[in-house]
Amino acid sequence: MMLTLSKIKTPSRQLTLLTSLSLCALTASATELNAQSLDQKLRMKLTHHNISQVTPPPPQSPALVALGRNLFFEKEISGRRNMSCSTCHSPMLGSADGQSQSRGQGAIGLGPARRQKADEFFQFLPRNTPSLWNRGVKQWTTMFWDGRLGGTPQTGFFSPAGADTPQTFSSALAAFAIMPVTPDEEMRGFPGQLDAFGQVNEIGELGNEDFIQIWDLVTARVTNHDGYNTLLADAFPGVPESELDISHISEALGAFMTDEFTALNSPFDRYLKGNNKALSKRAKQGALLFYGRANCVNCHSGALQTDLDFHNIAAPQVGTGRGDAAPLDIGRGAITENPADNFKFRTPSLRNITLEAPYFHNGAFAKLTDAVRHHLDPQASLANYDASQIEPELAGMFVNDADTINTLLTTRSPKLNISGAPLSEREISQILAFLSALTDPDSLNKLDIVPDNLPSGLTLAD
Template identity: 40%
Template sequence: MPRPLTADDFIQADPAQAKLGQLLFYDPILSGNKNIACSTCHHPDLGTADGLSLGIGEGGVGLGPKRTAGTGEDRIRKRIPRNAPALWNLGAKDLTVMFHDGRLSVADTYETGFNSPAEEWLPEGLANLLAAQAIFPLVAQFEMAGNPKENEVAGAVHKRIDYAWPILTDRVRHIPAYAEGFAGAFPHITKATDITIADIANALSAFMIFEWTSFDSPFDAYLAGDTDALSRQEKQGMSVFYGSGGCATCHAGPLMSDQGFHAIGLPPFGPGRTRRFDPMVRDVGHMGESDDLADAYAFRTPMLRNVELTAPYGHNGAYPTLAGIVKHHLNPQGKLDAWTPDMAALPEVPWLEQIDFMVWQDPRELARQRAAISIKPRAMSSGNQEAVVAFLKALTGTASVDGRLGIPAAVPSGLPVDVSQEKID
């Protein structure tokens, strides 16, 4: 059993910086075409994710499962290769690696404090790992930047990744409310031209930490000494999770993640992510970062607080339910063979249909993925499976899931703020 999480396990977020980050998080001004915000794929109404297996990024219309792929010249050219990760507890001091494949980590590889896709061009002044993560979606073509000929941000990225961040920074500098906000929230900023992309990232980080730090679930109350916080079934599931089920082998420690990488044989689909020189439609996982064959098809162990809110599950959202992903862990090979495409939450994109399941036409690639599975089958009664799912639901926070700042009514750029269709209806 892990020790309880406390506020001391998390980076302390400055409230003024968090308020500034809230506005930036919901503001499309940080996207190349000014049409998508961080909140589009990480919305609080959708558990800080988007409810899709693979996201619909730049060029899409709408929010969550009702988001469409756009039309005409503005339509999307590629699905986002992986499931949008939830944002809970990313301010944990012990967190050392991010992204499903671990391509961002705390390290001094490039003397920047981080090993990242920007290599030695990563900006200086990033306060923490989450701040470093925040700047990459802004310059990702299919996430927020757009295509090279559509806007100056995308064109700059096409030349070199760090050429785009000053353009986005300049947009923010020229909005008076942001200039005033940064001057009030950051002691080293006295005028608009002092603002850097690192300051923007640090504000975004402060907001995500302030808003989505969560350790007030029934399980957390139980760890803190309230033995009545869990039901009998939840306690049964906890016993299996930390005992015969072997779940805590990987979902270990207070954060419920070993921050390691494991190949569990999730059904492959979508465009995938692979090494730069690899033209195949597949996802090689951590090997794309480490270039080590031993890491092929291995993905980072996710943290589990609020996992009930973040369906679908897996690095590509292959399973729509907690019960489904639990069953997969018990029999990876069998569930891989039994999986069907209708289980994926993929909005229709007719012009990408051939790519969506192309990997299934390559028996050698499928054989490689099956051979890489690193977890062994386990027997578990249906009652224990139901108990484990009940325990996973007991990881859902109480007051923390509502956030502290919420969704702003408007943002300084004047661009529209994402609102869920359910609230519109």
């Protein structure tokens, strides 16, 4: 009995072995074919949308970067000597602060733990702090969620300072730092508030629009410190300190941000360089949707996933709102004063997007998946918006009356549309896999960019 069985088994085993071998061969070639066609399809899509490797910004002068590094962490340039650029653009928090809306003067602590100080006058900044990744690349010519500052050396520079805007900058990023030092709620401080040493804040008594006076006092804060003498002389050889102004301070900050926050080594960058293995299959499928029937590319175009243009995607109106329109924030419309631009915001780059939560101009969405899902069905997203995801201090600030919702939905961009059937859960997760592949691993921890100490002697802590 035993013998017979094994006699029968032997050939059948061989047969099984043979079959599985040939099946194996078949599956292998099928996967190969599939993979090939996935890459071919994706590379065709990328070519079709003109997406190629990003040209990194030119190398920055080391002396300018060294000065900018100190200034970026320097509290001396804030009216009350109590906060720096890094208070909101933290190297440990994806060059932002992890808050829905940013907190400036009258608050204490860092990142998500930054809170209003009970005994001080405080106002939220109206918007979410954006990250600083890749702002130094050539194509990046407008700044802010509403594009109110920008320009190029060829076209000149514009800003809320109007005709007072200095014109000598090398890029829009180099022009940027003229702004954060001016608003009272941001770095300058409110009238009457003393500085960190209990002394009068001479900049705090001015008005938000006294640009030139503010800039001169901020510049003097830097030049008055002996610790900055050598840094300034090395960065601007031959320029006497008396001739330095805010444009020099800002240019140095721009050089530093360009040097440290250029992040062009994500898996997607490696794929663009020709390495088919840089992206997972799921990320490739997600990219095919992003550049295909999900039409994300209509606005998130180019290799940095932004057209740097302005669109209304019916973002939930949560938070304080901004300016005359508060509690609404009409975004670009407040800059152009053209109602057709109401509720438009600049398309964010999606580079390092996994490090950028919370999302949107007001930090309306705590999770990346919800930020993406909002695009797929703005109507349902507004109707089901969970206002508990913003910070407790902003609780209850959600304008969702029928009129506002109707205006948001009826004026939203027609570019926001999915071709064909709604995306399945599987497809949404593929898009999320693609978005993850836009993260440069070097951006996860930027603690190495923090100087050991500051020329002003002020503390780097908090």
